[in-house]
Amino acid sequence: MDAQLKEWIARVHDAAEAGKALCIRGGGSKDFYGAVPVGELLDTTGYRGIVSYEPTELVVTVRAGTPLAELEAALKEKGQCLPFEPPHFGAGATVGGMVAAGLSGPRRAAVGAVRDYVLGVKLIDGKGGLLAFGGQVMKNVAGYDVPRLMAGSLGTLGLLTEISLKVLPLPMAGMTLRFAMTETEALKKLNEWGGKPLPIAASAWCDGALTVRLAGAFAAVRAAREALGGEEVADAGAFWQSLREQTHPFFAGDSPLWRVAVASVSPPLAQPGSTFVEWGGAQRWLRGELDAGQLRAIAAQCGGHATLFRADAESKARVGVFQPLSPVLARLHRNLKQAFDPAGVFNRGRMYPDY
Amino acid sequence: MAFANDVRFPVDRREILGRLQAILPRHLVLAEEEELRPYECDGLTAYRALPLIVVLPETETQVGAILKACHELKVPLVPRGAATGLSGGAMPHEDGVVLSLARFKKILKIDPLSRTAVVQPGVRNLAVSEAAAPYGLYYAPDPSSQIACTIGGNVAENSGGVHCLKYGLTVHNVLKVRGFTINGEAVEFGAEALDAAGLDLLAIINGSEGLLAVITEVTVKLTPKPELAQVVLAYFDDVQKAGNAVADVIAAGIIPGGLEMMDKPATHAVEPYVKAGYDLDAEAVLLCESDGTPVEVAEEIERMKAVLEKSGATSLVVSQNEAERLRFWAGRKAAFPAVGRITPDYLCMDGTIPRKRLAEMLEAIADLSVKYGLRCANVFHAGDGNLHPLIMYDANQPGELERATAFGSEILELSVKLGGTITGEHGVGVEKVDLMAAQFTPAEISAFHRLKAAFDEKGLLNPGKGIPTLARCREYTQTRGAAAVTPPPRF
Numbered sequence A: 001m002d003a004q005l006k007e008w009i010a011r012v013h014d015a016a017e018a019g020k021a022l023c024i025r026g027g028g029s030k031d032f033y034g035a036v037p038v039g040e041l042l043d044t045t046g047y048r049g050i051v052s053y054e055p056t057e058l059v060v061t062v063r064a065g066t067p068l069a070e071l072e073a074a075l076k077e078k079g080q081c082l083p084f085e086p087p088h089f090g091a092g093a094t095v096g097g098m099v100a101a102g103l104s105g106p107r108r109a110a111v112g113a114v115r116d117y118v119l120g121v122k123l124i125d126g127k128g129g130l131l132a133f134g135g136q137v138m139k140n141v142a143g144y145d146v147p148r149l150m151a152g153s154l155g156t157l158g159l160l161t162e163i164s165l166k167v168l169p170l171p172m173a174g175m176t177l178r179f180a181m182t183e184t185e186a187l188k189k190l191n192e193w194g195g196k197p198l199p200i201a202a203s204a205w206c207d208g209a210l211t212v213r214l215a216g217a218f219a220a221v222r223a224a225r226e227a228l229g230g231e232e233v234a235d236a237g238a239f240w241q242s243l244r245e246q247t248h249p250f251f252a253g254d255s256p257l258w259r260v261a262v263a264s265v266s267p268p269l270a271q272p273g274s275t276f277v278e279w280g281g282a283q284r285w286l287r288g289e290l291d292a293g294q295l296r297a298i299a300a301q302c303g304g305h306a307t308l309f310r311a312d313a314e315s316k317a318r319v320g321v322f323q324p325l326s327p328v329l330a331r332l333h334r335n336l337k338q339a340f341d342p343a344g345v346f347n348r349g350r351m352y353p354d355y
Numbered sequence B: 001m002a003f004a005n006d007v008r009f010p011v012d013r014r015e016i017l018g019r020l021q022a023i024l025p026r027h028l029v030l031a032e033e034e035e036l037r038p039y040e041c042d043g044l045t046a047y048r049a050l051p052l053i054v055v056l057p058e059t060e061t062q063v064g065a066i067l068k069a070c071h072e073l074k075v076p077l078v079p080r081g082a083a084t085g086l087s088g089g090a091m092p093h094e095d096g097v098v099l100s101l102a103r104f105k106k107i108l109k110i111d112p113l114s115r116t117a118v119v120q121p122g123v124r125n126l127a128v129s130e131a132a133a134p135y136g137l138y139y140a141p142d143p144s145s146q147i148a149c150t151i152g153g154n155v156a157e158n159s160g161g162v163h164c165l166k167y168g169l170t171v172h173n174v175l176k177v178r179g180f181t182i183n184g185e186a187v188e189f190g191a192e193a194l195d196a197a198g199l200d201l202l203a204i205i206n207g208s209e210g211l212l213a214v215i216t217e218v219t220v221k222l223t224p225k226p227e228l229a230q231v232v233l234a235y236f237d238d239v240q241k242a243g244n245a246v247a248d249v250i251a252a253g254i255i256p257g258g259l260e261m262m263d264k265p266a267t268h269a270v271e272p273y274v275k276a277g278y279d280l281d282a283e284a285v286l287l288c289e290s291d292g293t294p295v296e297v298a299e300e301i302e303r304m305k306a307v308l309e310k311s312g313a314t315s316l317v318v319s320q321n322e323a324e325r326l327r328f329w330a331g332r333k334a335a336f337p338a339v340g341r342i343t344p345d346y347l348c349m350d351g352t353i354p355r356k357r358l359a360e361m362l363e364a365i366a367d368l369s370v371k372y373g374l375r376c377a378n379v380f381h382a383g384d385g386n387l388h389p390l391i392m393y394d395a396n397q398p399g400e401l402e403r404a405t406a407f408g409s410e411i412l413e414l415s416v417k418l419g420g421t422i423t424g425e426h427g428v429g430v431e432k433v434d435l436m437a438a439q440f441t442p443a444e445i446s447a448f449h450r451l452k453a454a455f456d457e458k459g460l461l462n463p464g465k466g467i468p469t470l471a472r473c474r475e476y477t478q479t480r481g482a483a484a485v486t487p488p489p490r491f
């Protein structure tokens, strides 16, 4: 076994025995996300590298500390990609952090989320057990789907050490169109278009403009461009990148940023402050000091939930980062934490305060 | 064959029967042997067990009450959909109750704007697509059993179909599941939004084989029907060439709408049954589908043909209209029943391997067929590396079932050795419960048991299935010997 893994296992053992918390950290690019990290730092960045990559299998296996940029560069070289366009949020983002944070970028509504591409994981559980789940094949229903459960678990269930991901070819053609529209009109159009076999890869509405990205075969993109109209946007790559990495002016400044996930057909959320709509209407970003209780009630009515995505530590502690769970789900969460990490070693309180 | 379930419960039959009869009208509680008989197995007919009682609730309130009663009295419970499962997942527990969702048959909502359908678990897979068709939408995962199997069963097995390479498995097409925990509490996993707060429990409900919760409502995504689909039949004079052609297609950057393969024994079983028009001289046929706009399809079909030709296809036939396309697929989709016609019994294996090992696996299967003296037809979800060798046997011949089972086990053990898995879509059930020890270490099996206990502490939901007891693991390792259980080095 690799020396690094041995060392980590020993550390987890010690921490469990001493009742200490460990804070798993890759590049630290997502330190802002979730409750403020606590515990002794466990840095994953030393455990890196692509373990295997076979383009014809559409599968890549990497160590968790591998920089996301390094993985994406290797894929690009073979004409492939992580279609869900995970945000880096910083130069040091690692693949382990990408999976643990479970965040997906502009193409998510069209191609699926991080969880949809996780095929296998190796992890160290809270008792120091080194375990492998899933594998490197597309279909695998042996045992519970622990790999997908790890996506978005914020490191609360275990220390990911190795991850196998499904990858896809880069789309052959792309084009970006823009339309002048109100939010209500944009939501209506996006949902109508969603019901047609159009190669819509991503969408964004803000400030009276709806921007739509097409991606796919040349012929399909050409045909969609005819069908949709709108104005072609040259060099739109930077625009989509600015959404993915939240460098767009909408995301600038210190006022709290809320992420509201709702059914795509939900009407505008009618909150004070500005709105940015993504994912065909299913992801709404809001800026401002909003009433958390009220916003969460609205999000729930719209079939979703509201996350205090970026805010100061005090606000996060006061209203909680994530939407509170129903009593049954809260119990299942506590039980699962108990199943994977009974001593509460990993990322204590990062998701919900009680574990 | 009786399945020796090693998880048993001391149950007072009269007591639980009394409780259930208080919850449900008489006709929804079956307890006489002749009424129970039809429930003794699922699609894996080789294994059978008679339950104590079968209940057929009609409302969620009844489901909740049934679970509460079973939980209180510590009675095991097996959820059941259409019982088309091929791993014995819905096979009853001899100390327990079968909870059939057969009466949960309503499509509650089709919403074309949000492209979702809300359905009860007993709704048949195909019925969802039929209901969505007027809106130009369909439910993408299409298991070959789609006329019969239910959405509840699909979620519980995370079923795939012939189009899941491009459109995903059940887990990729389900937004939300409503259900009940073993203690009778209502619970919702997922959301109408694309994600839900907290851990992704929806991901583990998919494929949970009825071990974590009883599903009573499912919200699925609907997909716009492509304008056009066309399929290329590519014939090969050698199965290995066909296997390699699969990798070549993917290597060319093409993700076909479907990419399936059948070998000669399979086409020979299918042709008289379906009259799909397959060339019966070929050793293997690939079905490679393109979908999209007409221009897009025309372009992609040309690219596919070029790759397949270069990979050594002896002839290529492209479907010329929708009727012909459906006929070509009908042959593939009817492969299991077609093989069922030419043999008294068959076992369907479900291993998945890395695509590049297909040719190697085919060779091994041919050798095993000789070794065990049993015929085998091969049907593959080739694009996903998911194999369905159909091992033909006659249960009335002494020893044949045992030989067939041993043949199957060797295929699955080899799947693990080649870097794959013992099951791609049919589930572990009772059939492969021992083979779990070939793929997972005792520590991993224990982790699965802890996960299960997080949902069902008393272990009442579908006990003895899916995850082997550690005693079974030990026995497997001892009897199959170290040779059978040396997966590739993992750490």
Ligand SMILES: Cc1cc2nc3c(=O)[nH]c(=O)nc-3n(C[C@H](O)[C@H](O)[C@H](O)COP(=O)(O)OP(=O)(O)OC[C@H]3O[C@@H](n4cnc5c(N)ncnc54)[C@H](O)[C@@H]3O)c2cc1C
Pocket: B042, B043, B078, B079, B080, B081, B082, B083, B084, B085, B086, B088, B089, B090, B101, B121, B142, B143, B144, B145, B148, B149, B150, B151, B152, B153, B154, B155, B156, B157, B158, B159, B160, B161, B162, B209, B210, B211, B213, B214, B215, B216, B336, B337, B425, B426, B462
């Ligand atoms: C001819 C044939 C072809 C097939 N082709 C395919 C294929 O292409 N792809 C594929 O993936 N499978 C295929 N299968 C297998 C089978 O059809 C699928 O596994 C299907 O999803 C089972 O659905 P069902 O309703 O019959 O479930 P059942 O067999 O009744 O149950 C399956 C499992 O789900 C559980 N379950 C059922 N309903 C619920 C519920 N409401 N809540 C909780 N748990 C529940 C049961 O306990 C059991 O463990 C095929 C089977 C046959 C016979």
